[in-house]
Amino acid sequence: MLQAPKYISGEEVEKLLDLKELLTSIETGLGNYSKGKDGGVVQPVRLVVPIEKHHGNLGVMPGYSSFEDALATKVVAFYPENKDLPTHQAWVLMQDPTNGSLNAIIDGGSITAIRTGIASAVATKHLANPNSHILTLLGAGVQARSHFKALLLLHKFDEVRIFSRTRASAQKLAKEIGKTAKVCSSVEEAVEDADIIVTVSFATTPILKAEWVKPGAHINAVGACRPDWRELESSLMQQSVVYCDSREACSQESGDVILSGCDIYAEIGEVINGEKLALWEKTTVFKSVGMAIEDVLSAKIVFDKYMRIGSTLAEK
Ligand SMILES: NC(=O)C1=CN([C@@H]2O[C@H](COP(=O)(O)OP(=O)(O)OC[C@H]3O[C@@H](n4cnc5c(N)ncnc54)[C@H](O)[C@@H]3O)[C@@H](O)[C@H]2O)C=CC1
Numbered sequence: 001m002l003q004a005p006k007y008i009s010g011e012e013v014e015k016l017l018d019l020k021e022l023l024t025s026i027e028t029g030l031g032n033y034s035k036g037k038d039g040g041v042v043q044p045v046r047l048v049v050p051i052e053k054h055h056g057n058l059g060v061m062p063g064y065s066s067f068e069d070a071l072a073t074k075v076v077a078f079y080p081e082n083k084d085l086p087t088h089q090a091w092v093l094m095q096d097p098t099n100g101s102l103n104a105i106i107d108g109g110s111i112t113a114i115r116t117g118i119a120s121a122v123a124t125k126h127l128a129n130p131n132s133h134i135l136t137l138l139g140a141g142v143q144a145r146s147h148f149k150a151l152l153l154l155h156k157f158d159e160v161r162i163f164s165r166t167r168a169s170a171q172k173l174a175k176e177i178g179k180t181a182k183v184c185s186s187v188e189e190a191v192e193d194a195d196i197i198v199t200v201s202f203a204t205t206p207i208l209k210a211e212w213v214k215p216g217a218h219i220n221a222v223g224a225c226r227p228d229w230r231e232l233e234s235s236l237m238q239q240s241v242v243y244c245d246s247r248e249a250c251s252q253e254s255g256d257v258i259l260s261g262c263d264i265y266a267e268i269g270e271v272i273n274g275e276k277l278a279l280w281e282k283t284t285v286f287k288s289v290g291m292a293i294e295d296v297l298s299a300k301i302v303f304d305k306y307m308r309i310g311s312t313l314a315e316k
């Protein structure tokens with residue numbers, strides 16, 4: 001008899017996912033991914049179905065890690081024009097790798113938010129100047145918030161600059177962050193002298209120029225996950241040392257990579273594995289498009305903890 005899968009909500013995910021534990025897990029997972037077959041990660045480039053009539057996209061992201069024996073598929077809808085609903089809605093289907101049964105349906109919006117910030121934190125740990133004090137967030141939505149929280153694991157920022165398409169959204173985020181936050185009127189103002197820059201916008205044409213970026217800064221380029229979308233101008237991609245989450249995925253999905261014709265120096269996993277250098281004194285870009293393995297590892301932590309303490313969660 002088939003068992004009904006558990007349903008794990010976004011609120012439960014947020015309670016169960018410990019950021020430090022996830023950072024260690026994702027760092028190991030990114031390293032394993034870059035080992036190829038030896039790393040035991042199976043993850044095809046995601047399938048994206050454009051829903052042009054409604055200006056949306058559906059991504060399907062299956063992945064398996066033999067190291068943790070964890071199997072999951074994320075189904076993620078991203079609709080940049082959503083107003084009353086989140087622009088990303090997702091579900092992670094967690095299956096038993098031994099027999100294929102569906103164990104759980106886990107809210108994937110929360111997993112996407114948290115794991116993307118943590119993947120950028122892994123890159124930042126290796127690629128940013130350890131003495132970083134000024135953080136800039138370009139975009140003030142879900143990912144801006146999760147990146148701020150994730151990067152706080154590594155740095156204590158004196159100033160957090162925010163620029164977004166609407167000043168109101170930047171002001172709302174600044175209020176949440178508190179006295180270190182500063183709302184900026186332009187991208188140029190926001191990135192001047194910044195040590196770490198995070199681009200988490202829905203821009204489809206470049207918003208960040210090379211001439212505005214301090215030499216030696218580290219940029220987590222997180223938005224623009226379609227081949228014709230960009231956040232960084234070509235010269236910035238060409239002049240920086242470019243790292244990525246997946247070479248295969250970024251070569252097919254990242255407009256910043258494809259349209260600039262830049263070289264990708266390394267996958268962050270190759271740095272983690274000690275095969276490529278972390279050139280943190282130079283201007284570095286970590287281009288991420290998002291990886292199924294990050295969802296698989298997050299879902300595994302959530303599901304295992306839920307099975308241990310799930311029934312007591314509602315009381316917390
Ligand atoms: N690399 C990865 O693993 C992932 C990447 N993403 C990408 O990250 C980006 C942000 O996602 P969310 O925070 O969830 O979206 P969101 O809808 O919550 O926030 C987007 C923010 O960007 C601002 N914005 C939009 N266009 C802009 C522009 N031209 N200039 C400046 N600000 C602009 C909006 O006002 C809003 O504050 C998206 O491009 C998304 O597709 C999302 C999930 C995973």
Ligand SMILES: O=C([O-])C1=[NH+]CCC1
Binds near residue numbers: 289
């Ligand atoms: O990895 C992910 O889930 C996504 N990347 C871009 C849109 C959603």
